[in-house]
Amino acid sequence: MSTFKAFRTEEIDGKFISSVQQIDKNTLPENEVLIKVLYSGINYKDLLSSKGNKGVTRKYPHTPGIDAAGIVVEDSSASFSQGAEVVVMGYDLGMNLDGGFAEYISVPAAWVMPKPTKFTLKETMLIGTSGFTAALGISKMLRMGQTPTDGAVIVSGATGGVGSFAVQMLSALGFEVCAITGKEDAHAMLESLGAKEILKRSDVLVSPEKPLLRPRWAGALDTVGGEMLAAIIKQCKKEGSVATCGNVGGMGLPLTVLPFILNGVNLLGINAADTLMATRQKVWTLLEEIANPQALAGMGKEISLEEVAQALTLIENGAHNGRFLIRIAD
Ligand SMILES: NC(=O)c1ccc[n+]([C@@H]2O[C@H](COP(=O)([O-])OP(=O)(O)OC[C@H]3O[C@@H](n4cnc5c(N)ncnc54)[C@H](OP(=O)(O)O)[C@@H]3O)[C@@H](O)[C@H]2O)c1
Incomplete structure (x- = not known):
């Protein structure tokens, strides 16, 4: 992989413009775990990041996406094996570190959680933040x-x-x-x-x-x-x-x-982004008991990276129900 696809927000003459681009892999931050992203989802904070809200994202160009689920490609910390199914949500993902609206993310190992057993990767992102x-x-x-x-x-x-x-x-x-x-x-x-x-x-x-x-x-x-x-x-x-x-x-x-x-x-x-890993695990256990992703699947609309801009506009106008699930790869 020398380039990969990402939904990028750029600051041009004081305006914030977003588009899907093919970007150089060297633009990925150098962190321990490289993950191939299969699914992400849109949260309100992603709208703020794509609109240039400096309280959310300080520097542009930037890739929003505070949620990501995918497969470990490599891990220099040796915490996760290659091919492990993992979920990353919150911390600084998609805020000041390039986020999940992309085919790849590179994140610290401490942010990575093994996929909860009851859910598929797709379901974890239907639930998302x-x-x-x-x-x-x-x-x-x-x-x-x-x-x-x-x-x-x-x-x-x-x-x-x-x-x-x-x-x-x-x-x-x-x-x-x-x-x-x-x-x-x-x-x-x-x-x-x-x-x-x-x-x-x-x-x-x-x-x-x-x-x-x-x-x-x-x-x-x-x-x-x-x-x-x-x-x-x-x-x-x-x-x-x-x-x-x-x-x-x-x-x-x-x-x-x-x-x-x-x-x-x-x-x-409630502050989801900074929840300690031990509390995260407990909350996911509660989710495994009471969340019914099937019940919500009907109102979770699956979209491609190319449709993210349109979905963000609907969220901005308060004209949507439920969640947008982004399918990035199979
Ligand atoms: N603290 C945290 O850890 C954390 C985590 C996630 C989200 N959040 C925050 O939680 C809020 C909701 O997030 P979300 O992802 O659910 O957003 P969302 O999908 O955009 O939903 C927000 C809902 O609020 C209602 N609403 C919108 N504008 C309103 C207004 N002016 N007055 C009253 N109701 C209004 C609408 O529902 P109805 O049309 O049904 O009324 C809208 O669907 C956001 O502020 C987000 O930043 C915080």
């Missing part, structure tokens, strides 16, 4: 003692990558799940994932001036942040846990301390 993040949030809620008998839980951004997995997995654990969505045509899809009730965003974003609201849910997994997260916390029942991972609805959190000091609500932060 989205499913992993949902499972990480759910594992934190469970650790705080949240149980289905406490009452219904709510998921925001429910048709998104993280939200759709959260709906499916919380339902699989026996929780009654209420899904919040901005998409009127997504009800059937959310019900098929297990949602028992579906709400519009405006049903939740009520009386923003009030510091506390009538308690409605026993817990939540929020992917939106901003006013949505504040409204969910104000409407959480006593001792409930709210896990939060995203900011598509804003970075601010317009709240008082009252939900915490009067209702004892637990706010649980």
